[in-house]
Amino acid sequence: NAGVTQTPKFQVLKTGQSMTLQCAQDMNHNSMYWYRQDPGMGLRLIYYSASEGTTDKGEVPNGYNVSRLNKREFSLRLESAAPSQTSVYFCAGRSYRDSGNTIYFGEGSWLTVV
Amino acid sequence: DAKTTQPTSMDCAEGRAANLPCNHSTISGNEYVYWYRQIHSQGPQYIIHGLKNNETNEMASLIITEDRKSSTLILPHATLRDTAVYYCIVRGGQNFVFGPGTRLSVLP
Numbered sequence: 001n002a003g004v005t006q007t008p009k010f011q012v013l014k015t016g017q018s019m020t021l022q023c024a025q026d027m028n029h030n031s032m033y034w035y036r037q038d039p040g041m042g043l044r045l046i047y048y049s050a051s052e053g054t055t056d057k058g059e060v061p062n063g064y065n066v067s068r069l070n071k072r073e074f075s076l077r078l079e080s081a082a083p084s085q086t087s088v089y090f091c092a093g094r095s096y097r098d099s100g101n102t103i104y105f106g107e108g109s110w111l112t113v114v
Numbered sequence: 115d116a117k118t119t120q121p122t123s124m125d126c127a128e129g130r131a132a133n134l135p136c137n138h139s140t141i142s143g144n145e146y147v148y149w150y151r152q153i154h155s156q157g158p159q160y161i162i163h164g165l166k167n168n169e170t171n172e173m174a175s176l177i178i179t180e181d182r183k184s185s186t187l188i189l190p191h192a193t194l195r196d197t198a199v200y201y202c203i204v205r206g207g208q209n210f211v212f213g214p215g216t217r218l219s220v221l222p
Contacts, residue, residue, distance in 0.1 A: 004157075031208065042201065042212040043158070050208060058209065090157055092210075102148070103210050105157035 003027040004106035006091050012112045013081045021076040021089055021109050029093030032074035036087040049074055081113045118202045123217040132189040134216050136202030139183040146205055149187045151198040192220045
């Protein structure tokens with residue numbers, strides 16, 4: 001998936017616990033994204049980062065924080081996990097080098113909050 | 115970004131062409147049409163994109179109508195491994211907005 005790596009792949013949390021999902025890319029992507037996908041639904045954008053040091057809210061940002069410390073890494077943090085945050089999380093990157101600027105996804109992180 | 119409308123599901127016989135339609139009647143002049151697919155719960159995979167002209171690559175062809183209000187993704191010889199959810203996305207700004215897509219089932 002074009003050099004987008006997510007960790008961990010699987011995680012079980014208790015309600016109220018915190019955790020950070022890590023995403024790293026080696027394709028020199030300018031923009032990076034975090035999506036979540038619930039069963040039978042399409043992907044919904046949580047946060048995105050158009051460039052290093054900038055972040056913006058997407059469609060469903062509540063309960064999440066993000067950090068784009070450098071160009072390669074974009075992390076997603078759950079400060080106090082809730083069962084409603086049980087989902088599959090996808091990180092993605094986009095470069096500005098080609099026409100149309102395609103977006104490339106990682107393999108996903110499965111998170112269960114009990 | 116313009117919204118898209120796709121059928122919920124489609125079937126296709128193995129070896130035949132799969133034609134997946136997408137309506138995007140509110141598309142504006144600088145918005146591209148993208149197609150992605152998602153197999154099981156893997157990360158979405160890029161297939162093809164275009165602006166005005168028809169496009170072809172090793173995976174598929176994209177036919178965009180002259181008025182750009184609709185498009186069709188063509189998988190020329192569908193295989194069982196093409197069974198997936200296919201997403202049509204119109205993007206002009208920063209974000210890619212995914213709808214529910216079309217669930218394509220390739221039948222033996």
